[in-house]
Structures are given as C-alpha cells and as structure tokens.
Amino acid sequence: MKVAIVGGTGYGAVELIRLLNNHPHVTVEKILSHSSSGTKLSEVYPHLSDIIDLEMDALDVEALSKQVDLVFFATPSNISKDYIPKFFELGIRCIDLSGDFRLEDEAEYRLYYEDSLADEKYIKEAVYGLPEINKEKIKDTKILANPGCYPTATLLGLLPAFKHDLVEQDNIIIDAKTGVSGAGRGLSLNVHFSEMNENFKAYKLGSHKHIPEIEQELTTAAGETIQVTFTPHIVPMTRGIMSTIYVNLKEHHSSEEIISLYQKYYKDHPFVRVRNEGIIPSTREVYGSNYCDIGIFSDERTGKLTIVSVIDNLVKGASGQAIQNMNLMCGWDETTGITQLPIYP
Amino acid sequence: MKVAIVGGTGYGAVELIRLLNNHPHVTVEKILSHSSSGTKLSEVYPHLSDIIDLEMDALDVEALSKQVDLVFFATPSNISKDYIPKFFELGIRCIDLSGDFRLEDEAEYRLYYEDSLADEKYIKEAVYGLPEINKEKIKDTKILANPGCYPTATLLGLLPAFKHDLVEQDNIIIDAKTGVSGAGRGLSLNVHFSEMNENFKAYKLGSHKHIPEIEQELTTAAGETIQVTFTPHIVPMTRGIMSTIYVNLKEHHSSEEIISLYQKYYKDHPFVRVRNEGIIPSTREVYGSNYCDIGIFSDERTGKLTIVSVIDNLVKGASGQAIQNMNLMCGWDETTGITQLPIYP
Amino acid sequence: MKVAIVGGTGYGAVELIRLLNNHPHVTVEKILSHSSSGTKLSEVYPHLSDIIDLEMDALDVEALSKQVDLVFFATPSNISKDYIPKFFELGIRCIDLSGDFRLEDEAEYRLYYEDSLADEKYIKEAVYGLPEINKEKIKDTKILANPGCYPTATLLGLLPAFKHDLVEQDNIIIDAKTGVSGAGRGLSLNVHFSEMNENFKAYKLGSHKHIPEIEQELTTAAGETIQVTFTPHIVPMTRGIMSTIYVNLKEHHSSEEIISLYQKYYKDHPFVRVRNEGIIPSTREVYGSNYCDIGIFSDERTGKLTIVSVIDNLVKGASGQAIQNMNLMCGWDETTGITQLPIYP
Amino acid sequence: MKVAIVGGTGYGAVELIRLLNNHPHVTVEKILSHSSSGTKLSEVYPHLSDIIDLEMDALDVEALSKQVDLVFFATPSNISKDYIPKFFELGIRCIDLSGDFRLEDEAEYRLYYEDSLADEKYIKEAVYGLPEINKEKIKDTKILANPGCYPTATLLGLLPAFKHDLVEQDNIIIDAKTGVSGAGRGLSLNVHFSEMNENFKAYKLGSHKHIPEIEQELTTAAGETIQVTFTPHIVPMTRGIMSTIYVNLKEHHSSEEIISLYQKYYKDHPFVRVRNEGIIPSTREVYGSNYCDIGIFSDERTGKLTIVSVIDNLVKGASGQAIQNMNLMCGWDETTGITQLPIYP
Structure with a gap:
C-alpha cells in the first residue's frame, strides 16, 4: 500500500518514516511539506542519507489522491481540518496526528484550539483512535483522529x-x-x-x-x-x-x-x-x-x-499509534511493523 | 567561629564547604569522615585542589568539642542521633542535615526510619529548622533539625x-x-x-x-x-x-x-x-x-x-538552609554568606 | 537458527536481544549469566516484560553445545578466552564481543589486558570481524573477534x-x-x-x-x-x-x-x-x-x-556489528535484521 | 565604582550580573539592550526577580559616559568596534567580551569576522586580556580585549x-x-x-x-x-x-x-x-x-x-575573566569578587 505523509519536517513525520521503513505492507510514496517543498528529505534529516531519497512537495490534494491510498497528517493544529474533508470526498483515508478531529464539541474546540471546528459531517465520520477502547470502530473509519500523547x-x-x-x-x-x-x-x-x-x-x-x-x-x-x-x-x-x-x-x-x-x-x-x-x-x-x-x-x-x-x-503517543490504527483500518494484525523492542539503555 | 562537618565525602558536606567558603564569620576547621579518615579532601574532590587542603579525620567527640563551636552533621540516617546528644552535653551546638531529629513521634520514626528515635530529652531540645516558620525558636536552640529537601x-x-x-x-x-x-x-x-x-x-x-x-x-x-x-x-x-x-x-x-x-x-x-x-x-x-x-x-x-x-x-533543601539556620543561631543576619545568585544558565 | 548469549545482564547482551528480536532467521534460545543464574531476564530488565521470558542460567559448555548453533560472548575481558576454545572443539561457532581474540601479539595483550593471551591455535583461528575489510575471512571463521567500539x-x-x-x-x-x-x-x-x-x-x-x-x-x-x-x-x-x-x-x-x-x-x-x-x-x-x-x-x-x-x-560498535558478522558467517545478507533506521530525535 | 553592561539579554551579561553581585567595590548601574529596551531584566530572566530590578535601556554613549566609570560589552561580533572608540575618547574604560579588539591583523579579522577591523589607533590601545601573560599591560589599558573561551x-x-x-x-x-x-x-x-x-x-x-x-x-x-x-x-x-x-x-x-x-x-x-x-x-x-x-x-x-x-x-572563558581584568585595571586584587568555589556536583 502506498501512503503519503503531510508535515514532512516535523518529528511526527520523521518518526512515521522510521517506523514505516520496517513495515512489510507499506511504502512511503510522497512526503509533503509546505515550508520545505523542493528540498530533499536528507538535507533536513541527514540521518536518512543514502536510505530515503524523497524530495518533499507541496500538498496537492487532487494529485495526491491518485498516487496514494492513505494520508498521514503530522501537521500543527488547524491545518488538517481543511484538507481531510477533501480527501474524504475523494475516497482517501486519512490518519490525523493533530488534534483537529478529536473533539466533538465546537465550544471546547474553539476555547482550546482558538479556531472553528471542522464541519460536523466530518467530525461525525471521525473515530478517536485509541485502539485499546475503539478497535472495532477504527476498522471501519475513513477519518482517524489519532489521540494526543x-x-x-x-x-x-x-x-x-x-x-x-x-x-x-x-x-x-x-x-x-x-x-x-x-x-x-x-x-x-x-x-x-x-x-x-x-x-x-x-x-x-x-x-x-x-x-x-x-x-x-x-x-x-x-x-x-x-x-x-x-x-x-x-x-x-x-x-x-x-x-x-x-x-x-x-x-x-x-x-x-x-x-x-x-x-x-x-x-x-x-x-x-x-x-x-x-x-x-x-x-x-x-x-x-x-x-x-x-x-x-x-x-x-x-x-x-x-x-x-x-x-x-x-511512538505510542503519536506515530506508532498512528501505524497501529492504520493496521486496524487495513485489516492487518495491529502489531505489524511496530514490534520494535524498547531501546535500553 | 570554627565549625566542623561530619560526613565529609557526601554531597551535603561538599555543598556546606562551598557555601561556607564565602561566609565572613566562619572557618571550617575540621572535616570528619568515617570511611575516608586520613585522606585529603582534594583527593576525593579534585575541584577543591589548591583551595582547601584539609585531611579528613574520624570523629572523636571529646577532641572535636574543644576545637570547634558548632558541628554540622551531613550523615546518612540513624547516625547523628548517637552523637548529637554527646555534643549537647558538652555544650556544642549541632545542626543535623539528616532526619534523626525531625520527627517527634517514636512510632512514625520507627516505621519510616526503621530504628529507634533518639532519647526524648534531645528530641524535645531539637527545633525543626524551617526559618520561615520557626525563626524565634531557631535562635535559641542547641540542636537544629534541618528540614528535608x-x-x-x-x-x-x-x-x-x-x-x-x-x-x-x-x-x-x-x-x-x-x-x-x-x-x-x-x-x-x-x-x-x-x-x-x-x-x-x-x-x-x-x-x-x-x-x-x-x-x-x-x-x-x-x-x-x-x-x-x-x-x-x-x-x-x-x-x-x-x-x-x-x-x-x-x-x-x-x-x-x-x-x-x-x-x-x-x-x-x-x-x-x-x-x-x-x-x-x-x-x-x-x-x-x-x-x-x-x-x-x-x-x-x-x-x-x-x-x-x-x-x-x-542549597535551600540542605546545606544553604543549614547555614541560614546557623546564622540565626549565632545572631547574624540570616542571609550572611548565602546571597549567591542562581546560576543561569 | 538457535543462538545463546553469554553475559546476559550487560548492555552488550541486552542490545543483542533487542536486535535479534527482529531477525528473521534466529531465535535466542539461552541467556547465560554467572551472577544472575536463576533470575528471569525481565526482573533485571523490566523493559522486556511480557516479551521475553527467559530465565538466565549458568554456563555449561557441554549442555549448551547441544542446544544452540552459535554463541555470542558479551562478557568482560579475560573470560571468553577460556570458553571459546571449548566450543570450538565441539564445533560451535562463537562471536566474541570482548577483546580476548582481537590481538595477535602476546606481549601487547599482556600489557593492556593484564593476562595471558588465549592459546595460539585459537588466536590463529580467530578473524577480526570488521566486515568492511575482512568480509571473505569472516564467512569462513568459527571464532569471530568482534571489534572494539x-x-x-x-x-x-x-x-x-x-x-x-x-x-x-x-x-x-x-x-x-x-x-x-x-x-x-x-x-x-x-x-x-x-x-x-x-x-x-x-x-x-x-x-x-x-x-x-x-x-x-x-x-x-x-x-x-x-x-x-x-x-x-x-x-x-x-x-x-x-x-x-x-x-x-x-x-x-x-x-x-x-x-x-x-x-x-x-x-x-x-x-x-x-x-x-x-x-x-x-x-x-x-x-x-x-x-x-x-x-x-x-x-x-x-x-x-x-x-x-x-x-x-x-550497535555498530558492538552488538549490531556482531549480528552483521553472524549474517556473513551464516551466508545471509549482511544487513539481515539490522536495517533499523536511526532514532531521531 | 559604577559599571554598565551592554548586551543585557545574553549569557555573557547575565553571568557578569551574577558575579558582580558579589563584588565588594562595584555596582551595576545600567544594563543596555537594543532589543529589550524598556523591559525589566527580571522579565527576561525571572531568576533575578526581587533581586535586581533594573530596566534595560538603549545605548546612549554620551549619557552613559556620565553615569558610569567602566563599560562591559557582552555583544555579538562587530558591534563594540563602533562604540568603544567613542567611550575611549570620552575617557571611559571598556572591557570587550566580543572579539572585535583581539586581532591585530586586518586581513585575518576580515577573513574570520567578515567585516573591517576597528581603527588602528584603538586596536593599538587595546590589550589582550589574558591576565596570566599580560598582567602588567592590563593594569594600564583603557580598552581591554577579553579573550575568547x-x-x-x-x-x-x-x-x-x-x-x-x-x-x-x-x-x-x-x-x-x-x-x-x-x-x-x-x-x-x-x-x-x-x-x-x-x-x-x-x-x-x-x-x-x-x-x-x-x-x-x-x-x-x-x-x-x-x-x-x-x-x-x-x-x-x-x-x-x-x-x-x-x-x-x-x-x-x-x-x-x-x-x-x-x-x-x-x-x-x-x-x-x-x-x-x-x-x-x-x-x-x-x-x-x-x-x-x-x-x-x-x-x-x-x-x-x-x-x-x-x-x-x-566564567574564565568570558565574564569571570572580564572581572579579573577589571580588578587589575582598577588596582584591586585580581581575585576580588570571583573566588566562588566550583559547584559540585
């Protein structure tokens, strides 16, 4: 399966890249970054030199929807809420590591996120992706709100x-x-x-x-x-x-x-x-x-x-859990690709 | 005034030495250490090389009581309770950085310190040395129980x-x-x-x-x-x-x-x-x-x-507060010698 | 393939365990520790709880040689030199993360390791396991001296x-x-x-x-x-x-x-x-x-x-390189099981 | 003696403030900062709350020369070279923690500092303030180039x-x-x-x-x-x-x-x-x-x-050495105010 990651220069994105590199069923096809469009990922993150040679692009919803099957958003607050509805309408599943689709209450969102909540239709479609309590719902959703750390x-x-x-x-x-x-x-x-x-x-x-x-x-x-x-x-x-x-x-x-x-x-x-x-x-x-x-x-x-x-x-607070959710959404074993042991010491 | 420090290789002692080095009225006359008797302090703490050349001794209550006016105990639990009463009887004031004289209740001490409390007479003499609440009592005591951090x-x-x-x-x-x-x-x-x-x-x-x-x-x-x-x-x-x-x-x-x-x-x-x-x-x-x-x-x-x-x-959790207490016990301004600004960064 | 790790409570061993956990061809069958014989690994390393439930044993060369195909030594200096020759004679390949088989010169070993070098026969069998210069020799050896960090x-x-x-x-x-x-x-x-x-x-x-x-x-x-x-x-x-x-x-x-x-x-x-x-x-x-x-x-x-x-x-300075060497010794691709990306940040 | 510190929000300045606070002969009269003019120091550095209540000002050479006897520059490169000559002409001594007056060679300065060297007259007046080799010259200078760390x-x-x-x-x-x-x-x-x-x-x-x-x-x-x-x-x-x-x-x-x-x-x-x-x-x-x-x-x-x-x-790499130099320039013992012991641990 081909996936894209939006927010390519942040820590959420780079951790997704690390973990997905070991995933047997997934290829990271595109990395999107508004601020670093045109830059090679390894220039921003030299630890990826000679391993991952993708160049980052600006996000183009239409084009991307033809290239990948699922999109991860590892963006700051109040960004994904404008893009995920578009992907939804194009039939592309999204996993949102930001908080845009976690809250159901407009007033609370406005108070803490200082912006308006996404359209109610999409909020209702979204599932709060804590697999330990919502496993069944996660399997069927197209908008996954990945929990905060x-x-x-x-x-x-x-x-x-x-x-x-x-x-x-x-x-x-x-x-x-x-x-x-x-x-x-x-x-x-x-x-x-x-x-x-x-x-x-x-x-x-x-x-x-x-x-x-x-x-x-x-x-x-x-x-x-x-x-x-x-x-x-x-x-x-x-x-x-x-x-x-x-x-x-x-x-x-x-x-x-x-x-x-x-x-x-x-x-x-x-x-x-x-x-x-x-x-x-x-x-x-x-x-x-x-x-x-x-x-x-x-x-x-x-x-x-x-x-x-x-x-x-x-990991469990962001990118690992996002992959756990992706596994469930795709019908794979939920541990696929994320069985790395803790690094100690 | 001449003081001694018991427990010379611990962090409480070495912090007392640092702070007292700038105190205008006090000389550290003796440093006592059971484990390092006969060793020069700078061998244990090279950062004191060429500055403080004391050799550590084992504790001899009688002898020490003739050499100094006040003794700091920076020892592990359940040690000072055996020595401070002796100094008290010899008229030497003690400041105890350990917990031996902080609790008044035998049962609590036994439960948490796993030993018997010091003799009641000395527990009654002891003052809990938090200057911000006990200033007046501190001025008159001969056994100062310096609070825990x-x-x-x-x-x-x-x-x-x-x-x-x-x-x-x-x-x-x-x-x-x-x-x-x-x-x-x-x-x-x-x-x-x-x-x-x-x-x-x-x-x-x-x-x-x-x-x-x-x-x-x-x-x-x-x-x-x-x-x-x-x-x-x-x-x-x-x-x-x-x-x-x-x-x-x-x-x-x-x-x-x-x-x-x-x-x-x-x-x-x-x-x-x-x-x-x-x-x-x-x-x-x-x-x-x-x-x-x-x-x-x-x-x-x-x-x-x-x-x-x-x-x-x-500092405020141990050696600085001990000096603040000493200042009060000696009738000096409570800030004497401990006005160092925080180190930042 | 079944392997054993000698020196189970040290950082070299626990890093071998982490990396081998993802290796497709290898099972860690036994973990040996002199000091912790009889203890479960997860008691020493709680991060392995519910994942690896091995109990550590004392080393018994004869018995072990029937249970595993290859032994890693992650022991302090001057230990493996007494055991690896025995395994060699029993036909069991060894990878030594200590320095016992790295030096060829008796005098140098004696000077820096303060002990006598292993018997010349085994020193000659040993290959210095830096794959980037010795790949061919590594493939054929039965005693692999894994380089220092x-x-x-x-x-x-x-x-x-x-x-x-x-x-x-x-x-x-x-x-x-x-x-x-x-x-x-x-x-x-x-x-x-x-x-x-x-x-x-x-x-x-x-x-x-x-x-x-x-x-x-x-x-x-x-x-x-x-x-x-x-x-x-x-x-x-x-x-x-x-x-x-x-x-x-x-x-x-x-x-x-x-x-x-x-x-x-x-x-x-x-x-x-x-x-x-x-x-x-x-x-x-x-x-x-x-x-x-x-x-x-x-x-x-x-x-x-x-x-x-x-x-x-x-990793490259110890356990990862040891696995890279094992891969070569076993005829597998040298990257097998050790393609984890760097963790950043 | 009254001194001023230019560059008040940097680490060099805040360390000067810490050390000078214990100096018996010196008062920090003014703290200058281009970027934080009008701000109280304790807003930038809360660790100075209730201790030092100065408000930072923009630098005005004329005015300052009437208020203080000596000026410390704790500024980035290529700033003090424009101001120190003015203070020199007004008879005010300056200690420069930046590199502007350390090099004597125009070409070298241009190569490494990417700017033109200060006027030769002032470069000649400047003394490289490493007290352990230049003590006598330091005593007489009006422009002290404090060495790099x-x-x-x-x-x-x-x-x-x-x-x-x-x-x-x-x-x-x-x-x-x-x-x-x-x-x-x-x-x-x-x-x-x-x-x-x-x-x-x-x-x-x-x-x-x-x-x-x-x-x-x-x-x-x-x-x-x-x-x-x-x-x-x-x-x-x-x-x-x-x-x-x-x-x-x-x-x-x-x-x-x-x-x-x-x-x-x-x-x-x-x-x-x-x-x-x-x-x-x-x-x-x-x-x-x-x-x-x-x-x-x-x-x-x-x-x-x-x-x-x-x-x-x-300290010895910046602000402490600057004070050591000030002590020499003022005829005081070179250790005045900077005898703090190392903090350990």
Missing part, C-alpha cells in the same frame, strides 16, 4: 478503573511529564538547549489542549461528566511521557486486586503492559517502542489510588 | 494557605520531582548514568521518609490531623526540586488574591519569592542558590489550587 | 586513506569521545549520574586497551608499523561514539577528492555512509542503528586531513 | 610549553569541546534541545574565529609563526570547555617534569591549577568558577605531549 498515557491508565466503576468522579489529578520532543521542532527559548537542560518546568496550567480530550473520553467511559485537573511538565530529556494519576477509590481495593483487574482488561491488547505489585515503570522502559506500561499503587492509609502510566510520546 | 519545598508552598485556613483537609496531593543529587553519592543502579539519563522515574510510592515530616508540620500548622499523598520522582538532572501541590480550596479565591496573600506572608523572608500571576518558576531559576520560588494557579473551573514550589535540593 | 569508528575512518597510501606514518592523532554506556553496567563513581551529568572527561591517556587493536589493524593495512596517539573522553549522553582523527597527507588533496575516494571505497558496504563536502555527521545521526557515518575535511592551509567518524557504540 | 583554555594549556621552548612548531592539534551555552541565547536548530540532547557534534572545521586568535598569541609567545589545527565540538551540557591539545616535544620530558615546570609557571596565578601526575581534570571541576585546571600526559612511546585544559566557558 498525554491523553494516550492518561486514558490507558484510567479507563479500566472507570470501566469498572471504581473511581469517584471528583478529585482526579493528572500530573504529567513529557520529554522535550513533545514540543516539536519549532524554535523557542523554552526549549533552547541551555534554557531547558538541567531544568524542570511546569507549563500551561489549566489551559492545555489535552484537557478537553481527556475529559471527553473519560465522560464517555464513565457515563457522567468528568472534570480533571491536569498539569503538564517538561523533563530535560528527548522522549518519554509519564502520567502520574491520583484518584479516590469508591471503596478500597488492594494494589494486587486492581493490578489483576487491569491485567485482565488489557490481556488482548499487546501494547499495554501492567506491572506486578511493587513495580513502577520508568519512561526509559518504553523508549522507541509502542508500549504503554502501567504501575499501580493503592494506598490504604489515604484511600488514594495512584496510577503511573508511561509511553514514548513519539 | 522535599518538606522544605512542600511546606513553603503550603503553609501560607494552611495558616490562612484556605485549604480542605482532604485530597492533598504532592507530586514531587528531584534532581539525582538528592540520592547522594552512594552507588546504585538506579542512579547509574546510563540507567538514569533520558529517563524519568517515580519511586517509593507511599513509603518515603518525608511523608511523616510533611504531615507533622502541616498538622501543627492546621491544628488538625493532616494526611497527604506524596509521590517522589527522579528527573535526569543533577540539582533541583519541584513540588507540584494540589489542594481543594474551602472557597474559591482567584490566583491574584492568593498570590497577594503569599507575597505578604513572605515579605520579611528574603529567600522566598512568590511569582506574579501567570508566571510559574522552573527549577533552573534557583540553581545553586538558597531561594525557594513559588507559583500559584487557582482554577475556578475545578476549585483546585495548584502550587508549584522550586528549590535547589542541595 | 573505538577501533570500529576509527578504522572505518582511517582505512581508506591508508589503503590508498595517502597518509604519513607519523602524527596520527585520534581524539575519541564516547557515550557513557560504553563503560557498561558496572557501578562506579565515574559514571554515577551526579558525577557524570553536565561533565566531560578524558580518561586512560596512553593506556586504553583499544590502542594496540587500532595499531595492529593500521599496521596490517599500511604494511608498515603504525603508532597512534589515542585519547578517549566520556560525553554526558548514553550512546554514541565520535572519533575525530587528524593525519598528515603525503600530498594535498581537496576534501572533495578524498570524499569521492571514500565513497567509492565504501560503495558496496551498506553500513558506511560518507557525507558530501561541508557536512559533518553528529552522533545522533546513527543512534540505535548499525551505520557508521563519516565526514571529511582537508585543510590546505595546514596540510592536515581531519576525519570525523560516528557510530552507535552499542 | 577556546583561546583561554588553549593558551593557558600551551603557553608554558612554548615559553620554555619545549614544543615543535608543527603538528599542533587542538581538539576542543564546549558546552552549549557557548553558542549563546540565539535560537537555532543546532542548539534546539531535542536536536542537541544525546548528541555530540563537530562544527566549523578549519573556519572558527578563534583560530587566528590562538595563532596570534602563540606566535607572539614562540617568536615564530605558529599554525594550529583546531576543531571545536559541542557537548550536550550547558557549561564547560575542554581543550585537548597534542604537540610534539622537541625532546622527551616526563609528565612529572613538565607538570613541575607548569606548576612553577603558574605559582603566582591563583586561577590556574595544574594537577599532579596521573590526574586529568574534568569540566565539572571548574563549573561556575574562574579556575582553569590543567592535566599533563607525556607519552614516551609516541613522543607526544597531551595537555588537557578545562574552564567554565562563561
């Missing part, structure tokens, strides 16, 4: 507890930490090496785009409106997300009981690994891989359940 | 809210992050460079020694029993602590109101800086200095107050 | 110049830099996170084990005795080696001419990439991959040729 | 050998490594965190501005034309420079002999520390301090002398 780690950590109705509705705290690549390749003083190295920062308290996304999916799972407190932080490292989640249990269950329930919940989901009691995963344990690893601690003393969920933000 | 950041972030009775007793979440130097100089796979670099870890969920210390001081401040949920994490950097604290406000106050209250609370405390609205400090902003910087975000939507408090774990 | 980067950078007789015999300077994983998993203050982070060190000036290895191979290539000045340094990062090499050209050639000659030299060697004029590779450009990237600068002003050669020390 | 580390490492005529004129290799702060605060993909972290790069082979500066000073010291091969590299850390220098000895001397000679050479220079035999300094050992630490290895086998010289690029 923080929501992926957070939802995989929280959903089993919500599905089993273990958790109180209030006092859900998500203290999240990301490696710097989550900020992308755009230059900014915030992620200038000398400012970010040997530094640890909190940012966007109460205003991060991923808040409505997490709340939307938790609300669906819980069947009642869920609000969360979410604080993202930046860690002086390139890759990795940890979401440390605090909830109140409706009634006490031991760590062991909850772990057992989580392990059962994820037993048919090859990319989620729930650690045994007393073991908490660190971000390095999923580095470069599509795994989400989860650790559980239930504290009898305080009644709080603490869930630690780690992913590689560029 | 996490408790320092956390208590300075929480106490004004408790003192003003703004905070609900339940659902206090402290998500704390430390640089690796907090783990000390002892070798362990956990802090082996290749394991810790490009990695982010949570550890000791529900079992860290600093939990009872934080709870003891909050309970005193609140006048009612306070329990907290505390999760420490390690960041791949050498120095810095951030404590991200989540509490429920009894009633809503804006960020601005709370900031104003905090700024007033700390107006006579030169080492605490409360940022204005919308500004959250990062750990680098206090690197190498004795400052504690605090950012405040009150979220009307969720009713949660988020407090971000940062310190340098080795 | 520094020698791999250095020799690939220097050999074309020597083969074309461009370089003066004297004044060969190799200033090499390695990521910390090169020091292995053994604990030491040198690679304790807080000591090594934000730090850059030179070490083992004039005494590193890789000096005689580099000189032996250059001497063979040049047909005359070559001595080098070699200084290794440690960089505060986990992976990557850069060898910056300075030589005097016998007569001046432009960068372009030398690059052209190098590109021709390596045209049939898929893992060596020679950059075009003005482009110097950085270590990140080969991270996690088996590539060796080379940059060339010929300075007319000084007559010096500077060669910059980068590899991932754990 | 690489030249400082390199010259302090090489000059004693040249002064004692130990070194051959040819084959001088300087393999230098810097922390990222050397690249300044200007945004660039090269020093974007995700690109530079876990990465090691060589850059500007044969074309770095510091080449003519090093050659000029070595030529003066040697009394004959000296050319060097100089390769700078970037290390993924914020601060620190190591210069690893390779020269041929005219005749062999042991490490011990050369160390002894170096220690004698620097015995009256408090900021240079020459390690004893077998000990090589690392960059961390001078972090945040004005020290230059030197390690020596003379290899009898190859006849090569290897010199390892480390500094903090922002």
